[in-house]
Amino acid sequence: xxxxxxxxxxxxxxxxxxxxxxxxxxxxxxxxxxxxxxxxxxxxxxxxxxxxxxxxxxxxxxxxxxxxxxxxxxxxxxxxxxxxxxxxxxxxxxxxxxxxxxxxxxxxxxxxxxxxxxxxxxxxxxxxxxxxxxxxxxxxxxxxxxxxxxxxxx
Amino acid sequence: xxxxxxxxxxxxxxxxxxxxxxxxxxxxxxxxxxxxxxxxxxxxxxxxxxxxxxxxxxxxxxxxxxxxxxxxxxxxxxxxxxxxxxxxxxxxxxxxxxxxxxxxxxxxxxxxxxxxxxxxxxxxxxxxxxxxxxxxxxxxxxxxxxxxxxxxxxxxxxxxxxxxxxxxxxxxxxxxxxxxxxxxxxxxxxxxxxxxxxxxxxxxxxxxxxxxxxxxxxxxxxxxxxxxxxxxxxxxxxxxxxxxxxxxxxxxxxxxxxxxxxxxxxxxxxxxxxxxxxxxxxxxxxxxxxxxxxxxxxxxxxxxxxxxxxxxxxxxxxxxxxxxxxxxxxxxxxxxxxxxxxxxxxxxxxxxxxxxxxxxxxxxxxxxxxxxxxxxxxxxxxxxxxxxxxxxxxxxxxxxxxxxxxxxxxxxxxxxxxxxxxxxxxxxxxxxxxxxxxxxxxxxxxxxxxxxxxxxxxxxxxxxxxxxxxxxxxxxxxxxxxxxxxxxxxxxxxxxxxxxxxxxxxxxxxxxxxxxxxxxxxxxxxxxxxxxxxxxxxxxxxxxxxxxxxxxxxxxxxxxxxxxxxxxxxxxxxxxxxxxxxxxxxxxxxxxxxxxxxxxxxxxxxxxxxxxxxxxxxxxxxxxxxxxxxxxxxxxxxxxxxxxxxxxxxxxxxxxxxxxxxxxxxxxxxxxxxxxxxxxxxxxxxxxxxxxxxxxxxxxxxxxxxxxxxxxxxxxxxxxxxxxxxxxxxxxxxxxxxx
Numbered sequence: 001x002x003x004x005x006x007x008x009x010x011x012x013x014x015x016x017x018x019x020x021x022x023x024x025x026x027x028x029x030x031x032x033x034x035x036x037x038x039x040x041x042x043x044x045x046x047x048x049x050x051x052x053x054x055x056x057x058x059x060x061x062x063x064x065x066x067x068x069x070x071x072x073x074x075x076x077x078x079x080x081x082x083x084x085x086x087x088x089x090x091x092x093x094x095x096x097x098x099x100x101x102x103x104x105x106x107x108x109x110x111x112x113x114x115x116x117x118x119x120x121x122x123x124x125x126x127x128x129x130x131x132x133x134x135x136x137x138x139x140x141x142x143x144x145x146x147x148x149x150x151x152x153x154x
Numbered sequence: 155x156x157x158x159x160x161x162x163x164x165x166x167x168x169x170x171x172x173x174x175x176x177x178x179x180x181x182x183x184x185x186x187x188x189x190x191x192x193x194x195x196x197x198x199x200x201x202x203x204x205x206x207x208x209x210x211x212x213x214x215x216x217x218x219x220x221x222x223x224x225x226x227x228x229x230x231x232x233x234x235x236x237x238x239x240x241x242x243x244x245x246x247x248x249x250x251x252x253x254x255x256x257x258x259x260x261x262x263x264x265x266x267x268x269x270x271x272x273x274x275x276x277x278x279x280x281x282x283x284x285x286x287x288x289x290x291x292x293x294x295x296x297x298x299x300x301x302x303x304x305x306x307x308x309x310x311x312x313x314x315x316x317x318x319x320x321x322x323x324x325x326x327x328x329x330x331x332x333x334x335x336x337x338x339x340x341x342x343x344x345x346x347x348x349x350x351x352x353x354x355x356x357x358x359x360x361x362x363x364x365x366x367x368x369x370x371x372x373x374x375x376x377x378x379x380x381x382x383x384x385x386x387x388x389x390x391x392x393x394x395x396x397x398x399x400x401x402x403x404x405x406x407x408x409x410x411x412x413x414x415x416x417x418x419x420x421x422x423x424x425x426x427x428x429x430x431x432x433x434x435x436x437x438x439x440x441x442x443x444x445x446x447x448x449x450x451x452x453x454x455x456x457x458x459x460x461x462x463x464x465x466x467x468x469x470x471x472x473x474x475x476x477x478x479x480x481x482x483x484x485x486x487x488x489x490x491x492x493x494x495x496x497x498x499x500x501x502x503x504x505x506x507x508x509x510x511x512x513x514x515x516x517x518x519x520x521x522x523x524x525x526x527x528x529x530x531x532x533x534x535x536x537x538x539x540x541x542x543x544x545x546x547x548x549x550x551x552x553x554x555x556x557x558x559x560x561x562x563x564x565x566x567x568x569x570x571x572x573x574x575x576x577x578x579x580x581x582x583x584x585x586x587x588x589x590x591x592x593x594x595x596x597x598x599x600x601x602x603x604x605x606x607x608x609x610x611x612x613x614x615x616x617x618x619x620x621x622x623x624x625x626x627x628x629x630x631x632x633x634x635x636x637x638x639x640x641x642x643x644x645x646x647x648x649x650x651x652x653x654x655x656x657x658x659x660x661x662x663x664x665x666x667x668x669x670x671x672x673x674x675x676x677x678x679x680x681x682x683x684x685x686x687x688x689x690x691x692x693x694x695x696x697x698x699x700x701x702x703x704x705x706x707x708x709x710x711x712x713x714x715x716x717x718x719x720x721x722x723x724x725x726x727x728x729x730x731x732x733x734x735x736x737x738x739x740x741x742x743x744x745x746x747x748x749x750x751x752x753x754x755x756x757x758x759x760x761x762x763x764x765x766x767x768x769x770x771x772x773x774x775x776x777x778x779x780x781x782x783x784x785x786x787x788x789x790x791x792x793x794x795x796x797x798x799x800x801x802x803x804x805x806x807x808x809x810x811x812x813x814x815x816x817x818x819x820x821x822x823x824x825x826x827x828x829x830x831x832x833x834x835x836x837x838x839x840x841x842x843x844x845x846x847x848x849x850x851x852x853x854x855x856x857x858x859x860x861x862x863x864x865x866x867x868x869x870x871x872x873x874x875x876x877x878x879x880x881x882x883x884x885x886x887x888x889x890x891x892x893x
Contacts, residue, residue, distance in 0.1 A: 001417055018443065018446070021442045022442070025440065025441055025442040028441075029440045029441060034380065034384035035378065036377070037381075037383075037515070038517065038596075039515055039517070039599065039832075042599075042832070044832035045515070045599075075376065088375045091371070092371045092372055095368055095797055096375075097368065097371050097374040098237070098805060099235050099514070099515060099516070099564045099566075100370065100371075100374030100375075100379060101381060101565060102515045102564075104377050107375060125840075126841045130841050131839070132840070133515065133837055133839060134840075135515045135565045135567070135809070136809065137805045137806070137811070138804075138805045139843040139844075140804045140805070140847050143840070
């Protein structure tokens with residue numbers, strides 16, 4: 001066990017965990033923030049996507065020991081940012097979700113995309129969202145919602 | 155699940171069931187429909203076993219609660235796992251209740267007899283039956299609750315109830331009086347429950363038939379919604395299990411010294427797992443230490459006498475079996491006609507389909523707390539009745555001592571409808587060791603991908619004799635595949651050894667073939683199998699619709715016109731034909747102006763009482779199909795929530811593409827599953843899915859039929875039919891490794 005000082009959603013948090021513990025499990029089990037989901041554990045599905053220093057990151061393969069000082073933003077706080085809010089609203093407006101389990105990760109990927117590429121092309125969308133599995137396959141509406149959010153943020 | 159073409163009438167409450175109203179402690183109105191019928195009181199009773207009822211089948215129980223602050227809390231008697239039932243059933247009830255939709259709260263009901271599916275006789279989701287079976291039930295509940303609120307208001311105002319009207323959770327009196335439902339709740343609870351009630355005419359619907367957004371959207375977008383795997387109870391422990399590499403193998407010995415040394419690990423012990431095997435459970439205070447410890451276990455397995463299934467060998471065996479007739483699943487006309495067909499008029503086709511995993515996004519999990527003389531369970535279950543009973547059995551408790559909460563589930567596609575309840579049994583066996591402490595069992599993705607309960611692998615061999623008119627005159631069809639029902643409590647649904655779920659979509663085809671013969675072999679294989687969204691139609695529609703398009707090409711006929719000509723002109727084919735017509739109309743604009751290198755493929759198929767037709771525009775990029783556009787037309791009777799119907803079809807065709815993905819298969823080598831996670835079993839990602847899907851609903855006032863499964867069967871054959879136009883090749887083996 002080792003102690004780690006984290007910056008999660010703008011708050012200082014301290015956890016005492018094994019250094020190998022992925023950020024995902026620290027969020028879910030130590031900080032009780034279950035909005036970030038466990039899907040595969042090998043960064044193949046994107047359900048665990050969070051922002052680490054502004055970069056969309058698969059938290060299931062990031063050992064807590066390697067996080068360092070970098071701030072973490074999760075689905076629980078992404079709406080505090082105008083882009084995050086716009087993306088969530090677009091998701092609700094377009095009635096995107098079905099089972100909804102992957103959508104935290106989808107939204108975090110979409111927010112990261114729009115922060116760096118405010119006017120994404122379909123190729124940009126495919127590239128940025130192409131690592132997030134939605135087993136219900138709500139991809140048509142995810143695309144629509146990303147476009148709608150981009151439109152609203154113009 | 156099976157009998158998917160059985161025409162179901164909207165069930166009505168049985169005479170012996172009655173509504174009972176009680177005042178809740180909070181002063182609200184609780185309306186419950188209590189069943190008083192011995193037939194459904196038993197576990198696992200199937201529809202065909204229920205004695206004929208004076209008023210057909212009756213619904214299970216359900217209740218609605220009006221709170222003093224004017225909220226309407228509606229219990230949903232089904233699991234919500236994406237299909238939208240948590241919105242659809244409340245909207246049906248709320249419409250008849252004239253409730254203010256913005257004040258409606260939906261809750262997933264726990265396991266209880268009163269929530270059993272009226273037709274299946276157990277509490278479950280399956281067979282795309284949620285709306286079809288509960289439409290009438292939820293309407294009547296809404297209308298009766300409304301009548302009680304009106305009666306309470308009328309009594310207070312001393313006017314006749316029929317002088318009152320209702321809108322948006324308010325009762326209005328003849329002199330302009332008005333009272334909110336919340337204000338009437340306590341008084342309404344003392345009103346008698348009306349025996350009969352007038353239901354709305356379709357013209358009076360305010361919610362039914364309108365595009366209504368999901369109730370669970372916001373909570374699924376901000377991380378606040380709790381799925382089963384998110385459950386966190388005080389003192390809760392987390393368990394993972396090391397399962398044998400081959401089903402049925404047992405632990406011979408294990409060394410857990412390294413595992414126990416992991417900080418946070420509480421206990422390591424052997425438990426029974428599915429198919430008579432055993433495994434090693436690791437229980438820790440959290441998931442990560444449990445998983446780390448499991449990786450450190452050294453287990454020696456005893457697999458003596460355990461069959462080691464092997465996909466390549468099975469396909470070889472299946473192909474041999476397919477060359478001779480199996481158990482008869484359909485026989486019309488002259489069975490020998492096919493043998494008289496001249497070689498030039500004979501089309502022979504052999505298809506191969508692999509095992510498929512469901513791989514729902516939320517890994518399987520169940521939490522159990524065993525308190526000695528009682529227990530509590532939390533599970534995202536499609537089969538509450540069976541899973542509830544299984545936990546009670548493992549814990550040696552009477553079912554009434556086990557409280558079973560239905561948790562929101564992250565997908566399922568059939569994987570949470572498991573007749574042997576193996577996940578809940580494991581979970582109960584583990585919790586039994588920790589009296590008073592809740593233990594959450596979590597399956598990792600590897601456990602899920604390698605864990606069995608797959609769509610069975612199949613071989614189809616079809617011989618078709620083509621007549622002078624280009625239409626099939628003789629058709630001999632042999633299907634080989636494990637039975638899903640055999641060896642389960644549902645085996646009673648098999649007839650003369652035939653599991654209809656292997657041949658549905660073939661033996662009940664709407665295509666007219668004078669001499670038609672279907673038979674099936676059900677080999678026994680040491681691989682647990684299960685229904686995968688749309689069950690037999692996953693493979694049968696692929697076979698039928700690629701062959702029909704091939705026959706049309708051979709006859710040099712338009713594939714849509716060919717289908718129209720071949721579909722029997724009978725009332726039962728109305729839904730399929732109307733969907734075909736609508737698809738034809740809606741795709742005509744684009745499909746006749748395709749860019750170079752693009753082709754269109756078609757498919758139409760009826761499943762679960764819903765007729766579907768689709769046209770797909772496809773090109774080829776990097777030896778993979780690139781799907782530009784899909785037009786889908788659907789006849790599902792009355793579309794209760796057209797927005798959900800549209801979503802189910804838009805996304806459901808994407809799910810259906812799973813079986814075309816190059817890495818979209820489970821294969822076994824010497825008994826062991828070769829895939830392990832999403833790196834080796836690869837589901838569709840965004841670039842694999844259609845860019846656009848337009849969905850068109852045939853206007854209908856017929857009883858509603860399902861939309862969960864019917865999107866899946868049509869997409870794969872439509873894509874492959876387009877590919878064939880581009881490459882000239884036939885694709886009869888799935889997955890589609892290279893185009």
